[in-house]
Amino acid sequence: MMAEKNILAYFKSPDEAQGVARKLEALRVVDMSIDRFSAYPGGEENGIMHPITGDIVSLASMTLNSSLSNRSAGILGAADPSASGMSASEDGTHGRDILLTVVLDESVFHQALNIIEEAGGLV
Numbered sequence: 001m002m003a004e005k006n007i008l009a010y011f012k013s014p015d016e017a018q019g020v021a022r023k024l025e026a027l028r029v030v031d032m033s034i035d036r037f038s039a040y041p042g043g044e045e046n047g048i049m050h051p052i053t054g055d056i057v058s059l060a061s062m063t064l065n066s067s068l069s070n071r072s073a074g075i076l077g078a079a080d081p082s083a084s085g086m087s088a089s090e091d092g093t094h095g096r097d098i099l100l101t102v103v104l105d106e107s108v109f110h111q112a113l114n115i116i117e118e119a120g121g122l123v
Helices: 014-024 059-063 071-078 106-118
Strands: 004-011 029-036 098-105
Touching (some): 014 029, 014 106, 098 106
């Protein structure tokens, strides 16, 4: 029985993650997925809104593409620095909303880490 390890790596774009995924396929990958995540519900704004008439829930619904359900949630979402675009991140995580999850044989774990870090992934 082989021992397995997992890696969670964060990227700035799906293309970056997919490039790494192609390289990792040469290793003994048991399972791999690429997902986008957000602190806010939604992801696709389907409702019609009109910023001039005020027919929007929140700044966050316009800038973060979230589907907030009420005014209170909209106020909280708009308070996030990401909503204004004026945020700065000292820890290097800003803009990394693509998650590459990999489960692989532990014998290739360090090799996989090197591939991910060389491609700019944050582990």
